[in-house]
Structures are given as C-alpha cells and as structure tokens.
Amino acid sequence: MSIDNQQQLDQSIKKAQAADLAGRITVGLLLLVGSIVFMAPFYLMLTMSLKTRGEIDTTSVWSWPQTVTWDNYKTVLQNPNVNFVQFFKNTVFVAALSTLGCVLSSSMVAYGFARIKFAGRDRLFILVIATMMLPGIVTMIPTYVLYKYLNWVNTYYPLIVPAYFGGGAFNIFLLRQYFMGIPRELDEAAILDGASHWTIFSRVVLPLSGPALATVGIFAFIYNWRDFMGPLLYLNDPQMQTLEVGLSTYNSLRDQQWHLLMAGSVLVSVPLIIIFFVGQRYFVKGIVMSGMK
Amino acid sequence: MKRQRTAWLFVAPATLHLLVFALIPIFASLYLSFFKWHILKPARPFVGIHNYSSTLVEPKFWNAMWNSTRYAIVSVPLGIIVALLVAVLVNQKLKGITVFRTIFYTPSITSGVATAMLWIYIYLPEHGLINSMLSALGKNNKTDFLNDPAWAMWALVFMSVWTGLGPRMVLFLAGIVGIPQTLYEAAELDGASMLRQFWSVTLPMLAPTTLFVLLTSTISAFQVFTPVYMMTKGGPLDTTDVIGYHIYWEAWSKFNVGMASAQTFLLLIVIAAIAAFQYRIMKNQLEGYSVA
Numbered sequence: 001m002s003i004d005n006q007q008q009l010d011q012s013i014k015k016a017q018a019a020d021l022a023g024r025i026t027v028g029l030l031l032l033v034g035s036i037v038f039m040a041p042f043y044l045m046l047t048m049s050l051k052t053r054g055e056i057d058t059t060s061v062w063s064w065p066q067t068v069t070w071d072n073y074k075t076v077l078q079n080p081n082v083n084f085v086q087f088f089k090n091t092v093f094v095a096a097l098s099t100l101g102c103v104l105s106s107s108m109v110a111y112g113f114a115r116i117k118f119a120g121r122d123r124l125f126i127l128v129i130a131t132m133m134l135p136g137i138v139t140m141i142p143t144y145v146l147y148k149y150l151n152w153v154n155t156y157y158p159l160i161v162p163a164y165f166g167g168g169a170f171n172i173f174l175l176r177q178y179f180m181g182i183p184r185e186l187d188e189a190a191i192l193d194g195a196s197h198w199t200i201f202s203r204v205v206l207p208l209s210g211p212a213l214a215t216v217g218i219f220a221f222i223y224n225w226r227d228f229m230g231p232l233l234y235l236n237d238p239q240m241q242t243l244e245v246g247l248s249t250y251n252s253l254r255d256q257q258w259h260l261l262m263a264g265s266v267l268v269s270v271p272l273i274i275i276f277f278v279g280q281r282y283f284v285k286g287i288v289m290s291g292m293k
Numbered sequence: 294m295k296r297q298r299t300a301w302l303f304v305a306p307a308t309l310h311l312l313v314f315a316l317i318p319i320f321a322s323l324y325l326s327f328f329k330w331h332i333l334k335p336a337r338p339f340v341g342i343h344n345y346s347s348t349l350v351e352p353k354f355w356n357a358m359w360n361s362t363r364y365a366i367v368s369v370p371l372g373i374i375v376a377l378l379v380a381v382l383v384n385q386k387l388k389g390i391t392v393f394r395t396i397f398y399t400p401s402i403t404s405g406v407a408t409a410m411l412w413i414y415i416y417l418p419e420h421g422l423i424n425s426m427l428s429a430l431g432k433n434n435k436t437d438f439l440n441d442p443a444w445a446m447w448a449l450v451f452m453s454v455w456t457g458l459g460p461r462m463v464l465f466l467a468g469i470v471g472i473p474q475t476l477y478e479a480a481e482l483d484g485a486s487m488l489r490q491f492w493s494v495t496l497p498m499l500a501p502t503t504l505f506v507l508l509t510s511t512i513s514a515f516q517v518f519t520p521v522y523m524m525t526k527g528g529p530l531d532t533t534d535v536i537g538y539h540i541y542w543e544a545w546s547k548f549n550v551g552m553a554s555a556q557t558f559l560l561l562i563v564i565a566a567i568a569a570f571q572y573r574i575m576k577n578q579l580e581g582y583s584v585a
Contacts, residue, residue, distance in 0.1 A: 023487070027385045034379065035396040038455065042399070044422060045411050061425050105306040112303025116296060121304075128307050131315045133508065133568055135516050137537055138561045139314060141544055141554055142321035145332075146313075162314060166307030197299050222402050228519050233545070248406045251523055254413060262414075265407030276402045280395050 045269075049073070049262035056258050072263035084267060086239060087246040094156055094231075094242060095224040098163040102220035103213055106167030110175030111201045115187065125176075132169035136229075144233060158234040159227065163220070171216045178212035179205055211282045218279035222272055243268045319561070326555035331548045344555035354556060356531055357539035358563070360446065364535055365514035368450040372457050373506055377499070379458060380465035381491065394466075401459030409523035412452045413439065442532045445525055449533060452520065461506050468502035469495065508568065515564055536560055 048056055049072055050065045059066070077084050112118075113125050147158045166172060182205060190200050206213070231242045247268050250261045301308075326344050330337040348354050383394045400408065415422040416438035427434040438448040472495065480490045516537045521527060527534035527542070540560070544553035 024385070024387065027382055028387060031382055031387075031393045034382070035393055038396055038400065038458075040422070041411050041415060041455070042403075044414065045407070048414075056420075061420060061422055109304050109307040112300050116300040116303060118297050118300035121300070124304065124308065128311055131311060133512055133564075134315055134319075135512055135561065135564055137516050137518075137540055138322060138557050139318035140540075141325065141550055141557065142318035143314065145321070145325075146318075148332075162310070164306065165310035165314065169307075172307060197296075197303070201303075226402075226405050228405055228522075244404055244406050247404065247410075248523060251406075251410060251413075254410065258414060261410050265404065265410055268404040269407050272402050272404065273399060276398070277395065280391070280398070 045262050045265055048258055049266045051259055053257065053259050072259045073267065076260055076264045076267060082246050082249055083239070084243065084246060084264070087241055087243045090156075090240060091225055091242040091244070094159050095221050097156075097160045098224040099217055099220040101160065101163035102167035102171060103217045104167075105164050106171035106216060107175050107206065107209070107213060108201070109166050110172050110179055111197075111205060113172070114176045114179035115200070115205070116197060128166070129169050129173055132173070140229075140233075147234065153234055154236045154240070155234075156240070159224070159230050163224075167216070167220065171220070175209070175212055175216060178209055182208050214279060214282040218275060218282070221275060225272055322554045322557055322561075325551055326558050328551045330550045332544075332550045333548065340551065344552045345559070348552065348555050348559065353531065353534070354539070354559075357534050357536045358560075360532065360534055361515050361517075361536040364446060364450060364453075364517065365511055367447075368453045368457075369507065369510045369514050371450065372454050372461060372510060373503065375454050376458055376461035376506070377465050377503075380462045380469055381495070383462065384466055384469050394462075397462055398459035400456050405456075405519045406523060408452075408456055409520050412448075412520075413524055416448050439525055440529050442530045445529055445533045449517075449520055449524065453514075453517070456520075457510070461510065464502055464506055465499065468499045472498045511567055512564055515560065 044061060047065055050068045052069055055066060147153055152158050186204050187200050190204055226244060228244050231245045235241055247264050250264050327339060327341060328337045329340045379397055383390055418424060418435045418437040424434050436444060438444045476494050477490055480494055517535055518537045521533055521535055521538040525533040527538050540553050540556050543549050
C-alpha cells in the first residue's frame, strides 16, 4: 500500500516537473520570438547607419553591411549646419540640471507628504497627484505666455526651472511611497537626539533611498533628453538646440539620405540606452519597493 | 506651529508648481479663449464665445476629435493587453530574464524622433520592412502605409504599441510581484489551471494597476504629438490630424491663440469627463496606496 502511494507520488512529481519544464520552454520561446520582433527595428537602424547610400538602395533591408563604413557618422558629426557636438553639450547641460532639480525637489516634497503631519496634507497631496492627469497641452499656451513675459523664450530656463518645482507628480508619488516604507523608529530615535526634519531628511531618509532616487533620476534624465515639444517651442537659436530637435531636421532628407538619418538616430539614442542599461537594475526594485502595486 | 511651517517649506515647491503650472494656466487658458489674439501682435480684442461657437461648427475640429478618439480606442486597449501579457512572461523566474525586460523597455527610452524616422522607413512602400517581409512571403504588396488614408492612422497605432510598452509593462510587473503568493497556492490546491489562475487571481488583483494604466494611457493617447509631427503632419487627407497636433498647428502655425485655447478647453472637458468616469475607482486606489 505504502509502496503504491510512493510510486504514485513519484509519478505525479515527475509529471509536474515535465509540465514545469514544458512551461518554461514555452515561455522562453515566446520571450525569444517577442524580443527578436522588438529588436528588429533597432537592427535596421544600426545596419543602415553602417551602409553606404548605394548599398541601402540596392541590397535587402536585412543584410549586414558588405563593408562596414563609419563615414555616415563622420558626416553627421561634422555637419556645420546641424552641429551635433554642440547639441550634445546643450542636451547634457539641460538634462543634467533638470535631473538635479527633479531629484532634489521631488524628494523634499515627498518627505513632507510622507513624514510630517500638517493641516490639509491629504487634500493637497490628492491635488498634486491629480496634476498627473492634467494634459500638458492644456497648459502649453499659458505657460508660453508666462515665459514670454519673463523674457525667457530662447533661453534654457523654461526647460530647466520647472523641474525645481516638485519634479513631477509621479516622482513625488513614487518617492512618498518609498519613504513611507522606511521604519519610523529611525526618525524617532533621531528626534530624541534633537534632530530637525531637515536632518532626518538628509541624514536618515535620503541615504536609505538609493534605488528610488536612482529610479527618479534616470527617468528624469531620459525624459529631458527626449523632450521634443519644449525645445521646439522655446529655443529659436539653432546653436542652442538639443539633439532631439537637431535630429528632427534630418527628417527633411528622408527619401534620399537614410544612411545619415540612421547614423544620427543611433548617435542620439545610444547614450539613452547606455544610461538605461546601467540603471535598470535599480528601477524595478525602486518601483516594486515603493509599493506601486 | 513650527512643525506646520517646516511641513509647508518641504511641500512648497510642489504647491507653487500646482499654482503656477496647473491651476493658473487652466484659468488663463479659459481667459484667453474669449479673445482673438495673434501671439506676436499687441492687439487682443474680446470676442466673447466666438471661438467656441466657431470651433463647434468647424468640421476640422470634429475630425481631429474623432481621430484622437479612434486612436485612443484602439491603441490603449491593444497596448494594455500586450503589456499585460509581456509582464506575465517577464515575471517568470528564468535565467537572464532582466535582459528580456530591458529589451522590451528599450523602445520607450529611445529618442522619439529617431523612433519616428525609423518607423517611416519601416512603412515605406518599396524598401520598407513590412512590405519587404510580405514580399519574402511571396506576397507582392506596395502599400504606402503612411500616405494611404485607410492605413496611416493604424500605422501610428501599431507603432504606439512598440514605443509605449515599457512603462506599462513595468507597472504591471510591479503589480504582479505584489500579489500574495498564497492566493496562487490556494488556487493550485483547488486544481486551477495556469490559465484559470491568471483569469481568477492575477487579473482581479491587478484591477487597480489596470485602471491606473488605462487612465494615464488614455490621457497620453489624446495628446500624441511627436509621431504625427514627424511622420504624417496630420495627413493624408487629415486622417491623422489628431487633436494634439491640431491645437499645436492652430496655435503655432496659424497663431490663433484664442481659438487654440478654446479648443484646449474643450479637450480638457472631454478628458475630465473620461477621468470623472473612473474617479471613484481611482480614489479607492489612491487610498489603497496610502494604506500600503
């Protein structure tokens, strides 16, 4: 009897293991096919940027370049009318300063909402979160008028200054959730030692929030790097442009100069992909741990 | 008292932002919508409700609203379903799973302009990726997707699934990770299949995440701009003239700031109606967060 039972158990374990293995293989295959489909456009971008114009016209889109040429990149980088090197500096300048503002101010605000009780806190928080739902296009015109009165059109201020005012509702929300997960006993110990909220914020909460701050910072940097409407509206001087708008001027060359378009696209995208790759181990952690569920 | 002052200092940046970049612009937008104003000229005559009355009888405005609606109605559910399925897949504990997560996220963090130009190429009639794949399968197709009124909108929708997957996938993934494992164990004891577990445990537990994704995706679908600006300029025959592009063009090409503000305000009402529709559930969700 007991031997029969044992055999049955062994069999069902084997069955379950087989089903598990089959499931894993299916999932693996689906992921593989899905990611090939997802990567195909990038393969196209890369190979076209390494082909000559003639080769693009005459060979299959799928083919690897017969001879890899870096000339397209040289041409794009040396084009005096669309100065990528200058645009790169401009973009890094704008994105870095906005990111700094975003991380500083969103963490500060999130601390206020997470750790201090004050009258009207919850109502204010809901209102701040509600701005996440406010379409940017609704505020586009009045904001432009405001910057025009401040004489900020054709300066970098409209692209940088707003980040210092809270750094965006979603970031506040994310950091608040994260801060709420940090044990309060730590604050209380610090308060007993006579520490102020500024001290707790900078010495206790921030040092414990690495992944969440990294998440916010990486996304702020990527967001600002990719911003298209902002520079398009506010920067008129061609020398002040960012990469994204600079790259868009190549759009007029489509139909003939795909090799240059793609080389430019790779140049603008690669820094983003590198930053994302380096930072990606933080952000799922950052989002999961902040209780976004 | 001191604590109150400290608290307000901490949240002051967001409060100022709320005033200067949200509340005041909403009212300024309403105010401007009653004037006729060319942004580069000083004259700004009051025209009452003229901007509204002429917008409401303007076929191009309704065309743009309709285009945004059909863009949202197809791209949002499609994007959500794909994101949910991918999130389930990348939640599996396989070796190297983070590589897959990164791959599926990459389109969302690539330059939007580069992405748009890449997809112009993909949709080309002769050398494009789609038509050359079809011809490899023995089907000779020369559809010029972006210049064909029947196809242009769906070309943008299809691309949006690719570009928009990343953030949605991560939100769903975070949601799935947060589901208590005991629920699955109980379901397994009851003999529920994988599919049944997904249907009866995963989906209902993800309701708050789904609502959040639904709402934010819908709002951004109504504002889609860069792909339209880069790929179709609203054409062919205005079939991709979505409301975000239409308002931009009204304000910065025709410099009809008053008219654009009126249209903006009408758009806000439409979006607010959609948001109000889900307000209660959204509110419950936010309360759920503060408990967490």
